[in-house]
Amino acid sequence: MKAFIVDQYKKVPLRLGETPEPGVGDRDVLVEVRAAGINPLDSKIRDGEFKLILPYRPPFVLGHDVAGTVMQVGAAVRRFKPGDEVYARPRDGRIGAFAERIAIDEADVALKPANLSMEEAAAVPLVALTAWQALVEKAKLKAGQKVLIHAGSGGVGAFAIQIAKHRGATVATTTSTANVDLVKQLGADVVVDYKTEEFDKILSGYDVVLNSLDGKTLEKSLAVLKPGGLLISISGPPDVAFARSQNLGWPVRLVLRLLSAGIRRKARGRGIDYSFLFMRADGEQLGRITSLIEDGAVSVVVDKTFPFGRLNEAMAYVDTGRAKGKVVVTVKPEGQ
Numbered sequence: 001m002k003a004f005i006v007d008q009y010k011k012v013p014l015r016l017g018e019t020p021e022p023g024v025g026d027r028d029v030l031v032e033v034r035a036a037g038i039n040p041l042d043s044k045i046r047d048g049e050f051k052l053i054l055p056y057r058p059p060f061v062l063g064h065d066v067a068g069t070v071m072q073v074g075a076a077v078r079r080f081k082p083g084d085e086v087y088a089r090p091r092d093g094r095i096g097a098f099a100e101r102i103a104i105d106e107a108d109v110a111l112k113p114a115n116l117s118m119e120e121a122a123a124v125p126l127v128a129l130t131a132w133q134a135l136v137e138k139a140k141l142k143a144g145q146k147v148l149i150h151a152g153s154g155g156v157g158a159f160a161i162q163i164a165k166h167r168g169a170t171v172a173t174t175t176s177t178a179n180v181d182l183v184k185q186l187g188a189d190v191v192v193d194y195k196t197e198e199f200d201k202i203l204s205g206y207d208v209v210l211n212s213l214d215g216k217t218l219e220k221s222l223a224v225l226k227p228g229g230l231l232i233s234i235s236g237p238p239d240v241a242f243a244r245s246q247n248l249g250w251p252v253r254l255v256l257r258l259l260s261a262g263i264r265r266k267a268r269g270r271g272i273d274y275s276f277l278f279m280r281a282d283g284e285q286l287g288r289i290t291s292l293i294e295d296g297a298v299s300v301v302v303d304k305t306f307p308f309g310r311l312n313e314a315m316a317y318v319d320t321g322r323a324k325g326k327v328v329v330t331v332k333p334e335g336q
């Protein structure tokens with residue numbers, strides 16, 4: 001089958017080539033990929049930035065978000081059947097959405113929201129699960145609480161604003177002038193235009209901050225939180241709890257302990273809890289996100305769709321850091 005392959009860890013375009021058909025285990029569903037979502041994580045893996053944490057051995061197929069049709073199921077699969085339209089963030093170690101077909105553990109899969117196209121569905125899993133795991137699972141966000149979501153116009157931010165609003169929280173977000181209207185439409189109550197304002201001079205007394213930006217933004221976010229507040233970062237630095245959850249060896253644990261020492265110390269000094277979150281595949285949670293989308297509580301923002309053959313252009317566009325919502329490739333157009 002055709003797939004986009006990483007031949008070596010390097011900042012070079014992926015190679016479109018032939019790769020063996022995926023093997024289908026007892027608990028796997030084989031999915032014909034109709035659309036695949038692009039994430040900054042794809043470029044980071046391609047460039048070798050995640051080698052220590054996710055040691056994929058080249059050549060391998062990239063791609064973390066998929067929407068498509070079930071072609072075949074393993075002997076132990078109970079929840080899906082051939083013909084089902086599904087979507088997924090396949091688990092780490094078993095990625096490969098930039099291909100014509102992918103075998104996925106059924107535990108990672110959910111039925112695709114009926115009101116979405118394949119392209120819209122492929123825009124959902126990784127970022128929506130990240131927002132859910134940060135705000136619902138970790139922060140246990142409640143009605144009346146105040147949350148600051150950085151980069152509200154990005155893939156994660158657009159879902160995080162809507163999920164936080166659905167929980168009844170007051171939502172502040174940072175964005176540039178061009179995206180102020182977009183984040184307001186998504187439900188943000190307070191919008192800080194980072195081109196003209198400094199969020200840490202304006203906001204205070206927040207319960208939760210979700211950071212997806214750089215270390216400076218992470219540190220400044222401490223000033224926004226009240227004592228007892230939660231600072232959750234998805235862009236680093238990773239902490240020891242994360243190293244433990246990934247079963248990383250002691251040398252890597254030590255490195256991560258040192259990398260996160262500064263922010264952990266500063267947070268502790270203010271009575272704030274710092275944690276790093278690395279999202280995980282979860283078909284059951286994705287099913288709950290399906291319901292939110294079908295109920296109209298959450299909508300999907302797709303910035304651009306590219307044909308499969310132009311996947312490297314799609315990745316380059318995500319790499320600019322300017323995407324509004326998600327970028328998707330159509331692998332098999334409707335009716336083909």
Ligand SMILES: NC(=O)c1ccc[n+]([C@@H]2O[C@H](COP(=O)([O-])OP(=O)(O)OC[C@H]3O[C@@H](n4cnc5c(N)ncnc54)[C@H](OP(=O)(O)O)[C@@H]3O)[C@@H](O)[C@H]2O)c1
Nearest residue numbers: 040130151153154155156174176212234277278279321323
């Ligand atoms: N740990 C995890 O599990 C996990 C999961 C998902 C993502 N991530 C990471 O989180 C980060 C964000 O991911 P994403 O998919 O949301 O990225 P994305 O969609 O590519 O983010 C692009 C958006 O970021 C906004 N942005 C850029 N700089 C900003 C700034 N200084 N202030 C406010 N907004 C800014 C841009 O808006 P403007 O054009 O208006 O600046 C743009 O809309 C990435 O580093 C990604 O790798 C981690």
